[in-house]
Amino acid sequence: MSLVITPLVAADIAEVAALARVVWQATYPGIISQAQIDHMLGDRYGRARVANELATPGIWWDVARVDGVLVGFAASLTTLRQGEMKLDKLYVDPAQQRQGIGGALIDTVVARARDVVGCSTLILAVNKQNSRAITAYDKYGFSVRESVRVDIGNGFVMDDFIMARTL
Ligand SMILES: CC(C)(COP(=O)(O)OP(=O)(O)OC[C@H]1O[C@@H](n2cnc3c(N)ncnc32)[C@H](O)[C@@H]1OP(=O)(O)O)[C@@H](O)C(=O)NCCC(=O)NCCS
Structure with missing residues (x-):
């Protein structure tokens, strides 16, 4: 498998949004409602929103391709806490999971957070x-x-664990 990880560019946004929908539909039914899936996909993967993030210092998007085909992506951002980076998104094509692609994306985020940005926690x-x-x-x-419960508006709640890794 020839896996290549590169920064997301604007021309890839629609492809990433389409993959996000495939992964979310394979992952979240039964966990959150279809209405919440649709709301969150619309909110997070719109062209203007992602393009704005690509232009924002402290936010990174990475895409993983195998033989040129998009198979996964990650987004990461610095938080308000000194020395802390957040892995904000990590999604791998359901047909391509368990081959190390998610691990390779995390390695990319970890290397940047630790070696370029100087973070100690992800x-x-x-x-x-x-x-x-x-x-x-x-x-x-x-x-x-x-453990957190975050009200994201429109009657939707994110019922999450915050997980951390020392870099
Ligand atoms: C979580 C995710 C990003 C991991 O990516 P990946 O490319 O499968 O990761 P890896 O190949 O490095 O596998 C890591 C581990 O994930 C777990 N895993 C991944 N896919 C799995 C599956 N379909 N069933 C059970 N375990 C799975 C396993 O523990 C696996 O380790 P193992 O294969 O040694 O047992 C990917 O499964 C994914 O996109 N899931 C759906 C979306 C999601 O939930 N994203 C995280 C949002 S916070």
Whole structure:
């Protein structure tokens, strides 16, 4: 498998949004409502929103391709806490999971956070019912730091664990 990870460019935004929908529909039904899936996808993957993030210092998007085909992506951002980076998104095509692509994306985020930005901690939020992802994050060296319920408006709530890994 020839896996290549590069920064997201504006021309890839629609492709990433389409992959996000495929992964979310394979992951979140039964965990959150379809209305919340649609709301969150619309909010987070719109062209203007992602393009704005690409132009914002302290936010990074990375895409993973195998033989040129998009198979996953990650987004990360600095938080208000000194020395802390947040892995904000990590999604791999369901047909391509368990081949190390998620691990390779995390390695990319970790290397940048630690060696370029100088962070000492990488955190993330994961739905408490997303047990596969929690298992993966355990494997990647994260552990649960706190439990949160965040009201994101429109009657929707994110019921998450915050997990953290020392870099
Ligand atoms: C979590 C995720 C990003 C991991 O990516 P990946 O490319 O599969 O990761 P890796 O190949 O490095 O595998 C890491 C571990 O994830 C777990 N895992 C991944 N896919 C799994 C599946 N379909 N069933 C069970 N465990 C799975 C396993 O523990 C795996 O380790 P193992 O294969 O040694 O047992 C990917 O499964 C994914 O996109 N899931 C759906 C979206 C999601 O929940 N994202 C996280 C949001 S916070």
